[in-house]
Amino acid sequence: MKHRLIAALAATLLACGCTAEQAAPDASAPRSAADANADAVSALLEELEFSGTLLISKGGDILLREAVNAAPMEDGEGVTIDTGFPIASMTKSFTAALVLKLVDEGKLDLDQTLAELLPDFDVPYAGDVTLRHLLQNRSGIPHYIDIPGWFDNDVKRAFTDASFMDTLEQLELKFSPGRDYLYSNVNYYLLALIVDRYSGTDYETFLQTQIIDPLSMTATGQLYRDADGLAVNYLKNDDGSYEVIPVVNPVLFRGTASMVSTADDLNAWGHAVIDGKIYSDAAAAEAFNADTPMAWSVAELPVTDVRNVGVTYYNGRLIGYLSLIMLVPEEDGVIVILNNNTVGYENMISLAATLATQNFGGED
Template sequence: MKNTFLPAALFCLGLLGSPALLHAQTAAAPTASPVSKATMAQQLDDYVRQYEKAGLFQGTVLVADQGKVVLEKGYGLANREKNIANAADTKFRIGSLTKQFTAAMVLQLVDKGQLKLDGKVTDYLPNYPKPAGDQITLHHLLSHTAGLPDYTAQPKFVTEVMRTPQEPTQLVALFSALPLEFAPGTKFSYSNSGYVLLGAIIEKVMGKPYAQVFQENIARPLKLKDTAYDTVEPADQRRAAGYVPTANGLVKTPPIAMTVPYAAGAITSTAQDLYRWSQALDGTKVLSAASKKLLFTPVKDGYAYGWTAFTAKMGPDTVAVQEHNGGINGFASYLVRVPKSQQVIVLLDNHSSKALADLRRGLLRVLYQQAPVAPVLPAAPASPAAAPVALDAATLNTYVGVYELAPTFRITVRQREGKIFVQATGQKEFETEAASPVLFTLKGVPAQVEFAKNAKGEVAQLILHQGGHDQPAAKVE
C-alpha cells in the first residue's frame, strides 16, 4: 500500500475551496419539545456569537427552518478600514459555491438538448488535446472524476498566474497538455480544472461569455439581484473586503484576478440570494425533475454535480443533507440544505475562517435541539522539536478516539506503550512521534496530526497537516 495517508476521499481546502462533508454526532439526543422561533433564533445567535468572540467568524449567517428564516444577521466588519459592519445583504465572494451554478447551467443545456452528459470534451472543444479529450465526458467533469490535474496546484500558479487576468483558453492551456492523474471515471479527485472546462464549453455552445449566460439563465430569472460574476459587478459599498490573519492581526488579502477562478469560483453573492437560490432548487423552475435528481445524486465519494450529498444522523432522525463550501482570497462560504425539513444554512465569512465546518455542524445541532459542541480554539503554532517530546499516558489518552473528516473517511487514534498510533480508513496504522505536546509527526509519511481543545478544555478536534493543507476533523468517538 502506498504511504500517502491522504486518500482520494479527503478534500483538501485549496484556493477556490472544496467540499468538506457534514459530520453528525453519533450520540443521539432525546427528542426535545418544540421551541418558539424567537427562542430558536436566540439559541442560534448565541452560538454564532461564541465563534465571533473566539475570532473564528466574521460575516453573515442565514438559517431557515421549515421554510422560514429564523436567523439572518451580520457579525463583525465587512470593511475594517471604513468601519462598515457586515449585514444581511453584504456581498461576499463565494469561491467554489460557484460550481453549483455552473453545474446547473450545464444541466439546463442538457434539458434543452444542447449538451449531452456522455458527450466528450472534443465534441464541444475540437482542439482539446487527445486522447484525453476523447475520453473525458461532461459527467466526469461535473463529478470530479475526469482525472484532470488541478490548475490551481501547478508550480507557477501563485507566482505567475493568480494575479494576471486570464482568458478561458489560457486557463485551459494551464492543464490540457498535462497527463491525466487516473483513467476518467475510475476515481474521485477534486479539481477546479474540470469546472474551467465546463465554463469554456458553455461559452462555446452558447456563443456568449460565461457571465452573460449566468445572468440570462440563472440570476435574472430567479431574481438574484445581488449575485454576479465578479469581474462584471459594479463597485458597491455593500461588498465585503477579504482579510487574512497574521501575527499583527487581520490584514487585507493579496489580490487575485477574478478571471482566474472563472467558472470554478468567481461568483459573488449574498446570504439572501443564496437562500433564494436554494428555494428555487426545491421546484422545477431551474431544472427538470430528472436533471435536479442528477444534481444531487452522488457519483463517487459523496460528490454529485457541484454538491455533496449524504445522510446524517441527527438525534433520533436520519436526514438527507446537500452542501458545498468555498474559499477564496480572504473569503470562506458554506451552503447547506436539508430538503425534508426545508432547512438551509448559509455562512459567508470574510476573514479566511477555517472554522465554518464546525460552525455549520453546531447550527444544525441547534436546529435539532441537541447541545452543540463549543468552538475549538485555535492552538498556538507548534514548532517541531529537535528531539522527540516525552508525554505521560494520561495526556496521550485524551487524544485517543475517532475523528471524522468525511462520512466515509475517519482517522482512528490509539495509544500503546506511551506512543500514539493513527490509522485512516482503508489504510495501515502509522506510528507517530511527538513534536510538541499537541503535534505528532507520522513516521514514513510527510504529514502531522495536531490535537485541539474546545473552550471547556476537552480534546475535540484533530487537524491533519499534509501537502500544505490543514484539514480539521471532529472527534466523534
C-alpha cells in the first residue's frame, strides 16, 4: 500500500507540473512563487470542476482557506468555507483514536476477541477476530457492499438496529483473520459498539467529551443528528450529468462513515494529532505503523527531486462527497480538502500532493 501510494503521488506531481507550465505567467510581469502556485492550483481546480473547501496550515499560520464553487448543476447550491460536509470514512480515524484511548486506560486489550468484547454478536469466528484485526481492517469480515441488496435504498431504509445486526451476523469471512487486508465498514461499526460497552457512555458522548469538545470542534457532529446546512452532494453519473441522492438511514454508518465537519474543525484535529494530543506513544506506534496502520495511511511524498517528506493521510467517500486530510508532521503542516461533486479519489490525492509540494517542498 505504501509503495503504491508513492508511485501514484510521483506520477501525480509530474502531471501537475504540466498544469503549472501551462499556467505560466507572462514573463514581462514579475510574479512571486506564491502567485505562480496560486495560478497552478486554480488551473487544477478549474480542470477538475472542483466544488468544495480547501484549507492548508503550517503551525498556527493559515496558508490557504478557500471555498470553490463549480456549480455542477443548474441552480446548484454553493458552499462557503464554513459549510459542513459529511467526511465519510474519515470517521474511522476518530473511532480508532477512541478505541486506542480505552486500550491506554486498560479497559480494552488489542488481543481481546469479539467473543469477549461483544458476546451477543453471534458469529462462528467470534473467537478468532481480535480488536487489533478490526482496527487494522484485517478481520476478514466483508464490507457493506456484500450485504444483499445494499445498493437498494429501500433495503437500507428498512434496517433497524436489530435487523442490521442480524444481517451482519450472516456475513461469512473472506479469509482467516489476520491473513490479509480488506477494507470493511463492518469492522468500525462493531468498534463503535465496543466503545458503547466499555467507555461508560455511548460512542457519541465519548467522542464529544474526548475529542470534539477539547478541540473546540463546534461544527462537528453526526450525519444522523446534525444534517442541517450541509453541502449538497452532487453525484456524478457516467455521462457527466449530476444528481442529488440522499444518504439513507445514515445511522448504519455509525462509527465508520457517519461524521460531519468543516475544514476549520478538521484542521484543529490534524494539528492535535501532530502535536501528540490524541495518541499516546504506544497508540501512535499502532495507528501509524506503515505496514498495518489503523484508520490512517502512511507514506513518503516526493516534494522535490531530492527530498521526500513523510505524510499521514486518510480519505472518505459517500454518495458524491469526498474528504481528505493529509498531515505533514515534520513541517507541522495540515491539508484538508472537502468535495461535494464527485471529483474522484485519485484527483483528491493529486490535489493534496500538489498543495503539499507547493507549501511544504522547501529545503531542510
